[in-house]
Amino acid sequence: MVVDRLKTGIPGLDEIMNGGIPRGQTVLISGTSGTGKTILSSQYLYEGVKNFNEPSVYLSFEERPESIKKNMLNFGMDFGPLEKSGKFAFVKYDPYHVDDIATNLEGKIRDIGAKRVVIDSVSALSFYLREDDNFRRLLFAISNILQNLECTTFMISEVQPETLGLSRSGVAEFVADAAVVLYYRRVDSTFSRAIQVWKMRGSSHSERLHPYKITEKGVTVFPKEEAFIDVKQGSTKL
Numbered sequence: 001m002v003v004d005r006l007k008t009g010i011p012g013l014d015e016i017m018n019g020g021i022p023r024g025q026t027v028l029i030s031g032t033s034g035t036g037k038t039i040l041s042s043q044y045l046y047e048g049v050k051n052f053n054e055p056s057v058y059l060s061f062e063e064r065p066e067s068i069k070k071n072m073l074n075f076g077m078d079f080g081p082l083e084k085s086g087k088f089a090f091v092k093y094d095p096y097h098v099d100d101i102a103t104n105l106e107g108k109i110r111d112i113g114a115k116r117v118v119i120d121s122v123s124a125l126s127f128y129l130r131e132d133d134n135f136r137r138l139l140f141a142i143s144n145i146l147q148n149l150e151c152t153t154f155m156i157s158e159v160q161p162e163t164l165g166l167s168r169s170g171v172a173e174f175v176a177d178a179a180v181v182l183y184y185r186r187v188d189s190t191f192s193r194a195i196q197v198w199k200m201r202g203s204s205h206s207e208r209l210h211p212y213k214i215t216e217k218g219v220t221v222f223p224k225e226e227a228f229i230d231v232k233q234g235s236t237k238l
């Protein structure tokens, strides 16, 4: 069976995902603070609108859209015109008040015909929603909407350096079809960045650790190179 794949457009990332993400999947983007999750996810949406004519929605629970927009200008991404064109929308939610989030998100996705969605982050949601049951219910409700509307989603998960698992709650990896881990590790006297496709349902993918860089062009992955870092140190293993 030929898998219909969506190209992220992020240099090098599609290559380590066997050509792209199987359409409609939810990809967990897991990493410690400062690993570039917001930059990578912004590129995913920006590329979608600019180069693939796929409208996109960015759902943020932490960083204000103004701040994300301003920071992304440093990487050559200007979301202002995309918003005006009606092909891109930020949705900002206070994680304490999420009652109508599912219907609101669904409305926004339908409004602009979004094909790509970013949720930044599920860790913020799980942190504020103290009751695990509420968090699980909300996550499954959001996940259902995204599936029904056939969106391909990046679900950001911020993990603590010493965490065991891909997400703070241990729940997000169950709704995710695929998972990508970003590492930032000390090698001798400097820190190195590495990326790994942890899983991808219904698809093969690279099983190596690859270096990536953050430059004025955003995130670039090096699919032909291998990263040599100790992933056990401050582990994000399952």
Ligand SMILES: Nc1ncnc2c1ncn2[C@@H]1O[C@H](COP(=O)(O)OP(=O)(O)OP(=O)(O)O)[C@@H](O)[C@H]1O
Binding pocket: 031, 032, 033, 034, 035, 036, 037, 038, 039, 040, 074, 158, 214, 215, 216
């Ligand atoms: N102009 C730049 N050139 C190179 N690297 C940069 C530049 N600006 C920021 N960075 C790197 O990007 C990191 C921030 O990326 P980003 O905000 O995407 O991280 P994040 O994983 O979303 O973090 P958080 O979990 O705190 O939200 C910085 O810590 C820095 O290492």
Ligand SMILES: [Mg+2]
Binding pocket: 037, 038, 039, 120
């Ligand atoms: Mg971030």
